[in-house]
Amino acid sequence: MTRHPFATNPTIFGKILRGEIPSKKVYEDDLTYAFEDIAPKAETHILIIPKQHLIGNQDAQTGDAALLGHLMVTANKIAIQLGVQQTGYRLITNAGEGAGQQVPHFHLHLLAGPSLPGF
Numbered sequence: 001m002t003r004h005p006f007a008t009n010p011t012i013f014g015k016i017l018r019g020e021i022p023s024k025k026v027y028e029d030d031l032t033y034a035f036e037d038i039a040p041k042a043e044t045h046i047l048i049i050p051k052q053h054l055i056g057n058q059d060a061q062t063g064d065a066a067l068l069g070h071l072m073v074t075a076n077k078i079a080i081q082l083g084v085q086q087t088g089y090r091l092i093t094n095a096g097e098g099a100g101q102q103v104p105h106f107h108l109h110l111l112a113g114p115s116l117p118g119f
């Protein structure tokens, strides 16, 4: 994916990463930050983002495989931390505006809880 500089990431998630606007952190490591979605669509709704500014999965390239894999493994760690790994959870990434992507910074939605709609 095209990687943009951290300091000038203009998206709302860039501002969250730089501490310019508040967020409810649930997990952080060298590559990743995770926080509660401001408008939860399920009992548990967490956003998991890379600290590097990648636009979205629509830009994914072979060189991004390690980072994208890290995000998936991190999602499972967060599910364990939140107590939803055994009952089940859903990961979604919206890739592009036509799929509903509002924030042009890659993110996984981690959703869990009794009211998840089926596909």
Ligand code: AMP
Pocket: 012, 021, 023, 036, 037, 038, 039, 040, 047, 093, 094, 100, 101, 102, 103, 104
């Ligand atoms: P998407 O539509 O896939 O781009 O998802 C963007 C998500 O970001 C939505 O679920 C929003 O509710 C969420 N969101 C937007 N602004 C914030 C914020 N300041 N803090 C936490 N979540 C946010």
